[in-house]
Amino acid sequence: MTEQPPGPPPGYVPPPPPEGFPPPGGYPPPGGYPPPPPPGAYPPPPPSAGGHLPPAPGNVIGQLPQDAYTPWLTRVFAWFIDYIPYFVILGIGYGIEAATQETACVTDTSEFDLGEYCARGNSSLGVAAVIIATLVGLAYLVWNYGYRQGTTGSSIGKSIMKFKVVSEKTGAPIGFGMSVVRQLAHVVDAIICYIGYLFPLWDAKRQTLADKIISTVCLPLGP
Numbered sequence: 001m002t003e004q005p006p007g008p009p010p011g012y013v014p015p016p017p018p019e020g021f022p023p024p025g026g027y028p029p030p031g032g033y034p035p036p037p038p039p040g041a042y043p044p045p046p047p048s049a050g051g052h053l054p055p056a057p058g059n060v061i062g063q064l065p066q067d068a069y070t071p072w073l074t075r076v077f078a079w080f081i082d083y084i085p086y087f088v089i090l091g092i093g094y095g096i097e098a099a100t101q102e103t104a105c106v107t108d109t110s111e112f113d114l115g116e117y118c119a120r121g122n123s124s125l126g127v128a129a130v131i132i133a134t135l136v137g138l139a140y141l142v143w144n145y146g147y148r149q150g151t152t153g154s155s156i157g158k159s160i161m162k163f164k165v166v167s168e169k170t171g172a173p174i175g176f177g178m179s180v181v182r183q184l185a186h187v188v189d190a191i192i193c194y195i196g197y198l199f200p201l202w203d204a205k206r207q208t209l210a211d212k213i214i215s216t217v218c219l220p221l222g223p
Contacts, residue, residue, distance in 0.1 A: 060171045061217065069206040070163040070218035072198075081157030082144060086137045093133020097126030142180065150179030154221070162221045169215060178214060185210035 105118040149155040153164030153173040165182070167174050174182065188209045189196025196209035205217050 061166075061168050061219075063204070066204055066206065068219070069200075070161075070220060072200040072206065074161050074163060075200065075218060078155070078157035078161040078163070081160055082155050085140055085144075085156075089133050089137040089140065093130045096129035097122055100126040100129075141183075145183045146176050146180040150174060150176040158218075159221075163218050164221055165216050165218055167215060168217055174214065174216060182210055182214045182216060185213050188213065 100123040101120050102123045103118055103120050105116055107116045144155045149158065149165060151173055152159075153166055158164060165174065165179075166172055173179075186196075186208070189199075199208050200206035205211075207217060211217060
């Protein structure tokens, strides 16, 4: 019977292999594989074609070059075009009021005997014409800036100047209600000496303060 060589004494630890030699058996030591990268450590995706940044979460338009947004002067021209019908409607009402004014004369019979004096005043027809013109003008603004702009993206002036108002988050028109709210938000643009209306001159997205509040941008119409 062959005798087995004696085993190592209790507590014996084999010495490490010399530097440069693999461990016995030719297998890497347990845990020798590099750990996977932690979450978030992957490199960001390359920028899209054209050099502008990809859209942020919830923003389908992204950050476009400033030239891609509608210039300030184009927006000013659109505003004047939009208000031409409004001023014409009011002009008709006030014109009727002026043309139908009535003159009333009174003779003073008091002890001071001032004689007869006359004064001009608005007729009932003139007053009614101004009220109707004001209501019609208001209805036009609600239709133009609320319904038309909210559903198509462009008011009459914006259509003529070939640009539209859309949401940064969806890229679509913002709807009747939000379009009316956007017009009311222009009050913020006017609070500080109308500086808010000048923001498109230097803002990266050419937004007014109202645009920033409602998250809208003005973009040229497609061909």
